[in-house]
Structure formats: structure tokens, C-alpha cells
Amino acid sequence: MKIVRKIITTKEEEEVVDVLCNKCGKTCRNPGAYEQSPYGLIEQTYSGGYGSTPLDDCTNYTFSICESCLKDFFDSFIIPVEISEY
Numbered sequence: 001m002k003i004v005r006k007i008i009t010t011k012e013e014e015e016v017v018d019v020l021c022n023k024c025g026k027t028c029r030n031p032g033a034y035e036q037s038p039y040g041l042i043e044q045t046y047s048g049g050y051g052s053t054p055l056d057d058c059t060n061y062t063f064s065i066c067e068s069c070l071k072d073f074f075d076s077f078i079i080p081v082e083i084s085e086y
């Protein structure tokens with residue numbers, strides 16, 4: 001049988017305060033938006049496949065891209081992205 005007592009402890013946790021765009025280095029948060037959660041591709045991971053070139057094969061690439069850089073990226077496509085409402 002365990003004999004227990006109640007104690008108060010504090011626990012240190014990490015809180016994400018901002019996410020920076022890997023391309024431009026600016027925040028992924030939209031300062032004009034009511035909600036301050038980040039916009040864009042946030043902490044996405046792409047895995048280079050086996051034998052992949054020019055990326056290293058079997059390697060994970062994790063990055064965040066803000067919406068502004070994402071728009072510039074889309075605009076650079078020869079074949080436009082498909083756009084639809086959700």
C-alpha cells in the first residue's frame with residue numbers, strides 16, 4: 001500500500017509565440033487578422049524519396065512558408081495552381 005500526500009508542483013512547458021517564414025524570415029502571423037495563429041505552410045515536412053535528386057534522399061526537410069511567400073511561389077508556376085473555395 002502506498003501512502004500518498006498532495007503537493008503543488010510547477011511544470012515548465014514550451015509555448016509557440018511566433019513562427020518565422022524560412023524564405024523571408026518574417027512572421028507567418030497575419031497582423032491584420034483577428035486570430036493570431038500563423039498562416040501559410042507551417043512546420044511542414046517533406047521527405048526526399050530514395051534516390052531523390054537534387055534533394056538528399058531519405059532526408060526530411062521541415063520548413064514554414066508565410067502566405068506572402070506562398071503567393072509569390074504560386075505566381076512563379078508555369079501551370080497555375082487549382083483554386084477553389086472551401
Ligand SMILES: [Zn+2]
Pocket residue numbers: 021022023024025026065066067068069070
Ligand atoms: Zn515569407
